[in-house]
Amino acid sequence: MFAVIKTGGKQYRVAPNDVLKIEKIAGEAGEIVQLGNVLAVGEGADVKIGLPVVEGATVAVEVVEQGRGPKVIAFKKRRRQNSRRKRGHRQELTTIRVTEILVEGAKPAKKAAKKAAAKEEAAAE
Template sequence: MFAVIKTGGKQYRVAANDLLKVEKVAGNAGDIVEFVEVLAVGEGDNVEIGAPFVAGAVVTAEVVEQGKARTVIAFKKRRRQNSRRARGNRQLHTAVRISEILTGGAKPSKAAAAKKEDVAEASAEAENKPARKAAPKKAAAAAESE
């Protein structure tokens, strides 16, 4: 079974256990990420094409590593003007291994990694809850001493 996914402004044809480098995706090595922008899913002659995406299709992948590509030099020169400029860029990329291609709203066998925003909100809530519980106890203790 194969799928065509869209990520980082590019399209990739993937199958299970494929290893590919995509534009940077949030996550550490070992995390599971989901690609929900699936353009086509199929096997052999049985191919389902989305408009624009296939409903209920998800591709899960495991982050293998985060890295940088080789340096690309952008060199500009104006002849006979003693003018030149060189700039380098190392594009960030993520190596992922495709785990599963799911259709029909099926759930992945491994849970996807929580987004950074969700983790930050959860930790903020965890920090605030004990502080709220401690305040009434202090107020009650102060009322008993009076």
């Protein structure tokens, strides 16, 4: 089964257990987030295309990590004018793993990992 989702102004074709980097979304590492802009859902030749989104379809993803992309330098120079400008930019990115593709309003089966409980257990030991 696959789905086409829209997030961050881009469209991605995803399947369960896919790992990809998208523009930053809210959530901490280990948290389950649902993405609701599902443009198409299908399996094999049976594809359901939304107008513009498929009703009741969501994609449950697990946030793997929050990070930043590579630095991009924007350098502008006007020759013989003693004019130049240098700016850098690093895009905020989120690495996600697709856990399930849900249709007809189903809820995700997997729960978010408990970070606080894991820290307490480590401290107790």
